[in-house]
Amino acid sequence: MRYIYRHSYTDKKIILLIFLTTLFLIFISKKLWVHSVFLMPKEYKIIKKIVEKISNNNQLGDRPINFVIRAGYDMKYHLNDLDLCKKENCLYYQELNPFLRYKGYRSNDINNAINLSFIGGRVYGSARSNGNIYIDRSTFKVLEKKEDFIAALISHELSHIINYDPYFTSREILKSEIIEKNKSYDSPEVENLFHKKLRQMESNADLNATKMLINSNYPKSTYIKALDFINKQSGYAHYINKNSTHPNDISRELNIKNFINNNNFFKNSFETVSGSKWKYDRDKNFLRFYPGRLKRDIDNEK
16 A cells, blocks of 8 residues: 555656646747747748848947838728728728737628738838838738848838938928918928928938948849839839829939939948847737947947
């Protein structure tokens, strides 16, 4: 009886150890699944690869930058048809996580809309003043095997983030003569000036992105080729009116060509000293980049 008792007690300890080990492995596996950059969706891996190349040759500011792959711009059309939102007020659905299958109220409609937005979507990226860069998942489908063109898109949005473009564009409005003449902020004069400043902001971002790519040893023509391809896949030539936020296609191309032809570019040999860092969160659907510091900048401080 004594042997049987001891044997039973030992078995319980082994079972408890196995149970605790299993819980620990489940916990670790969950952590890895949620946060490991090695297990990210392929689209996020492409972003990481591109940004690392750009950051090794350009200073990308001193604040974290979040990359978010979203369901996409076309969600507003599909869900407007389904009476789930109005086209002009559908941002919530556009920014849904496209890697999830949703459950609950009208989930089939939402999941189908996400799939349709991926299949029929276009190249689309945008930057927010808070340091977020949103890219439609369809971008990676349209630009499949064209990572240099994805790099052009990311560089353009990085320029907006690094230079705090929305803020300084609004400051330009405050300093204008129109405001000094006591014009209302919602007056047509101020509205026209605002859109003019936005077009200037986009032109500057084109040039900054071109320079970033050249610094990163992409061919000089990369940005302009990417712009041409992205414009073609949209299906129409972009024109401007007083409410346009971007210059027309021809103006953008000429501006970039003049910038390339009128400047001498030299291969940079920047070295990131402090080291950049990445943080991925599958549940919250974002990839956060912490820029490193360049040796050049540290040397200048000495």
